[in-house]
Amino acid sequence: MGPAVSAARVHDLALAQRASEGDRAAQRELFHHLKNAVHHTLFRILGSNRDLEDLIQDAFLEIFRALPSFRGDSSLARWSQTIATRTAYLAIERRKPAAVDLELVEDEIVDRDPDAHRVALAKQAAKRLYAALDRIDAKQRVAFALAVMDGMSLNEVAEVTESSLVAVKTRVWRCRRELMRRAKKDPVLASYLVDLGGGEA
Amino acid sequence: MTEKKRLGPPPVDTLSDVAWARVERNVLLRTTGTITNAASAREIRQEPKRSAWLWLAVPAAAAAAFALAFFSMNGPSSSPPADQEPSRFVAGASPSSVSFGDAHITLDANSAVVMEQKSGKPSALLEHGALVVAVSAPFTVLAGDTIVRTTNTKVRVSREGERAHVRVESGSVEIRYHGHDVKVPASHAWSSDRPTEVIDQNVNENEIQIDSH
Numbered sequence: 001m002g003p004a005v006s007a008a009r010v011h012d013l014a015l016a017q018r019a020s021e022g023d024r025a026a027q028r029e030l031f032h033h034l035k036n037a038v039h040h041t042l043f044r045i046l047g048s049n050r051d052l053e054d055l056i057q058d059a060f061l062e063i064f065r066a067l068p069s070f071r072g073d074s075s076l077a078r079w080s081q082t083i084a085t086r087t088a089y090l091a092i093e094r095r096k097p098a099a100v101d102l103e104l105v106e107d108e109i110v111d112r113d114p115d116a117h118r119v120a121l122a123k124q125a126a127k128r129l130y131a132a133l134d135r136i137d138a139k140q141r142v143a144f145a146l147a148v149m150d151g152m153s154l155n156e157v158a159e160v161t162e163s164s165l166v167a168v169k170t171r172v173w174r175c176r177r178e179l180m181r182r183a184k185k186d187p188v189l190a191s192y193l194v195d196l197g198g199g200e201a
Numbered sequence: 202m203t204e205k206k207r208l209g210p211p212p213v214d215t216l217s218d219v220a221w222a223r224v225e226r227n228v229l230l231r232t233t234g235t236i237t238n239a240a241s242a243r244e245i246r247q248e249p250k251r252s253a254w255l256w257l258a259v260p261a262a263a264a265a266a267f268a269l270a271f272f273s274m275n276g277p278s279s280s281p282p283a284d285q286e287p288s289r290f291v292a293g294a295s296p297s298s299v300s301f302g303d304a305h306i307t308l309d310a311n312s313a314v315v316m317e318q319k320s321g322k323p324s325a326l327l328e329h330g331a332l333v334v335a336v337s338a339p340f341t342v343l344a345g346d347t348i349v350r351t352t353n354t355k356v357r358v359s360r361e362g363e364r365a366h367v368r369v370e371s372g373s374v375e376i377r378y379h380g381h382d383v384k385v386p387a388s389h390a391w392s393s394d395r396p397t398e399v400i401d402q403n404v405n406e407n408e409i410q411i412d413s414h
Contacts, residue, residue: 025346025379027232031225043213053220060228122208149210195208 012076020067030067030076031060037077038063041084041160044150045142046091047130059087074159082160085142092138125192132182132189136175139163143171144179148196218328219289222315226326287317292330301325304336309359331359333370347393348377367391368402 015033018026038059042052062083070079126149133141139161146157147168158168176193183190216224290299292308299306301316302323308314312330316323324341325334334342335355342349342358347365349358354372358365367376368390376383378396385391390400 023380024229027229028225028346031228035221035224039216040213044210049214049216052216053224056216056224057227057231060224061231064228064232118208119211122211125208126211151210192208196210 008075009072013070013072016067016070016072016076019064020070027064030063034060034063034077034080037080038084041081041146041150042088045085045088045145047126047133047145051091051095055087055091059084062087078156078160082162085146085160086162089138089142092141125188125195128186128189129179129192129196132179132186133175135182136178137171140171140175140178143168144175147172148176218313219287219315222326222328223287287315289313289315302340303338304334304340306335307333327358327360327365329360331357333357345393346379350375350377363393365393 015026015030019030035056038056039052042055042059043049046052046055059080063080066083070076129149133145136144142161143157143163146152146160147154152160154165154168154172157163157172158165161168163171179189179193183193288301290297290306290308291313292310295310297308299308299316302318304323304325306314306316306325309331312332313328314330314332315326315328317326318324322339322341324343325332327342327344332342333355334340334351336351337353339350339352340354342351342356344358344360344365345363347358347360347367349356349365349367351374352372354374355370356372356374357368357370360366365378367374367385369385369387371387373384373386376385376391378393381396383391383396383399385399388402390402391398392400
């Protein structure tokens with residue numbers, strides 16, 4: 001651990017302690033320090049901002065509840081991602097897949113700006129991907145979303161999902177296999193999986 | 202597929218400032234005092250919605266009936282304060298005024314504020330910019346980590362990120378900043394840059410040019 005990392009951990013530990021002791025300013029600072037990490041993780045796993053306000057709130061209440069157990073083994077941001085991942089997992093387990101006909105919700109892409117056009121295409125393709133992920137085992141989905149959509153290393157995914165590396169590898173592989181099976185009927189999804197690097201056998 | 206043409210994952214959609222303000226407020230409200238309270242708040246929140254509402258609805262209905270009977274006997278001046286959902290006001294290129302309860306608020310150009318009333322306590326969350334509030338009843342302005350409590354006051358509050366500046370024109374205000382309380386009387390100013398100091402505007406005009414930073 002380098003000096004900068006070490007100083008950051010000391011800061012994280014002090015902040016966590018002050019917040020857990022009820023210091024309002026520290027609680028607010030902690031909220032602002034972690035809000036992007038929590039939101040980012042939930043969004044990448046769930047694929048949209050639907051219900052995300054409630055889930056961010058759930059994740060933060062859990063973060064505040066668990067603060068006394070924070071030991072500084074990882075950064076506060078990474079630790080909060082673990083809790084956000086658990087929150088997302090519980091949300092997936094609770095909710096049923098939406099019965100949505102993708103053809104009906106397709107956005108019309110009219111923007112002539114190549115970047116905007118690319119983003120719009122990515123959003124459409126991601127919609128199809130998340131619709132497919134809705135029908136896949138929650139643990140596999142979480143592992144795949146973090147590894148492939150968010151670009152985390154398998155070790156990092158293992159850390160935030162509190163799983164072994166072997167389990168994570170297996171989940172990502174199984175999810176990818178299932179997605180490719182579904183993509184046989186959906187060329188847009190198939191192409192997007194290849195594009196993401198999630199379609200390799 | 203070339204690198205340039207790759208779609209990649211779509212960008213993470215942002216949440217609006219007002220959504221974040223709502224989340225922050227709810228989280229901090231449920232984390233009152235110590236962390237153990239947060240845990241119990243969460244447990245309450247995770248009850249199935251319908252049964253939780255049922256449990257809340259019965260005593261709430263009883264309380265409402267009692268309050269209605271009580272206040273109808275005591276005339277309209279004792280009417281209970283109603284809660285108001287958060288409302289966001291944004292001033293564009295020119296200043297804008299709005300009334301909220303008995304508070305009259307003037308927003309500077311390019312400023313945004315979220316106002317709400319809970320348990321009869323009105324408050325304004327200044328997202329960015331500046332406002333002048335003239336109010337006779339207790340009123341709270343939140344600007345980052347700064348909490349300004351006002352009564353019978355005319356005060357200007359401005360915010361840049363987490364920095365806040367307060368200038369009291371009449372009356373007085375109480376400011377809480379990082380756990381410390383400061384009372385600022387009329388014709389005085391305060392800044393989060395020097396949170397322990399209260400600056401007399403009559404004495405040193407240069408010191409109070411804080412809004413122009």
